[in-house]
Amino acid sequence: MYRAGVNADFLDDVSAKLTPGKWAIVADVSEEWETPIDTRMAALGGTVFREIRYEIEDEQDKRDIAAIKANIAQLKKEQAQSRADQKAKIQSKIDGLNKKLHAKLEQAKNRRKRREEEGKAKVEALEKKASKAKGEAKAKIEERIDYIKKKEKEGKENFKRWLEAEGEIWI
Numbered sequence: 249m250y251r252a253g254v255n256a257d258f259l260d261d262v263s264a265k266l267t268p269g270k271w272a273i274v275a276d277v278s279e280e281w282e283t284p285i286d287t288r289m290a291a292l293g294g295t296v297f298r299e300i301r302y303e304i305e306d307e308q309d310k311r312d313i314a315a316i317k318a319n320i321a322q323l324k325k326e327q328a329q330s331r332a333d334q335k336a337k338i339q340s341k342i343d344g345l346n347k348k349l350h351a352k353l354e355q356a357k358n359r360r361k362r363r364e365e366e367g368k369a370k371v372e373a374l375e376k377k378a379s380k381a382k383g384e385a386k387a388k389i390e391e392r393i394d395y396i397k398k399k400e401k402e403g404k405e406n407f408k409r410w411l412e413a414e415g416e417i418w419i
Contacts, residue, residue, distance in 0.1 A: 258299045265295050278370060281388065306407070309356040313414065316349045353414065360407050367400040 266272055279285065282298070289296050320342055327338040371393055378389040 258297065258304075262297050265297075281392075305359055306356075306403075306410075309352065309359075310410070313349060313352055313356075316345055316352065320345045320349070353411075356407075357411075360404070364400065364404065367396055371396055 262272060277285075282296075286296050323338055323342050323345070327335055327342070330338060374389055374393045374396070378386050378393065381389055
């Protein structure tokens with residue numbers, strides 16, 4: 249599920265519609281307008297399910313980091329109550345988990361950076377398209393540009409707040 253960029257709720261929704269004898273197509277698509285795909289799929293008897301992939305990735309990163317931190321906290325409790333000969337082994341596990349924790353954070357930062365670059369590329373492509381468009385088509389493209397910029401700004405701010413909160417804990 250994580251590699252596919254979907255969550256269990258999304259799979260439950262699809263599973264409810266995907267009855268025996270039916271099949272699914274999974275695509276990673278950036279849309280300017282949902283209606284054309286929805287209309288065409290409905291004409292073919294299909295249903296479209298959408299999930300914003302980056303939100304799933306962010307949720308998974310947060311869960312993974314919380315799980316690692318919980319494991320570290322549990323090991324620290326065990327270490328405090330352990331005999332001297334066991335403390336070094338437990339510390340080794342804690343050190344390994346701390347490395348894993350920092351690697352997970354780097355992975356999240358790299359994913360955020362990649363999404364920012366993708367967002368900029370989308371905006372540039374749409375701006376180029378908007379410069380050639382007129383009337384309602386141009387207005388729709390500009391609306392899409394504003395939406396992408398707004399979502400990117402929100403995502404960046406949320407990520408920054410999350411990192412700051414995690415940084416306070418790691419220091």
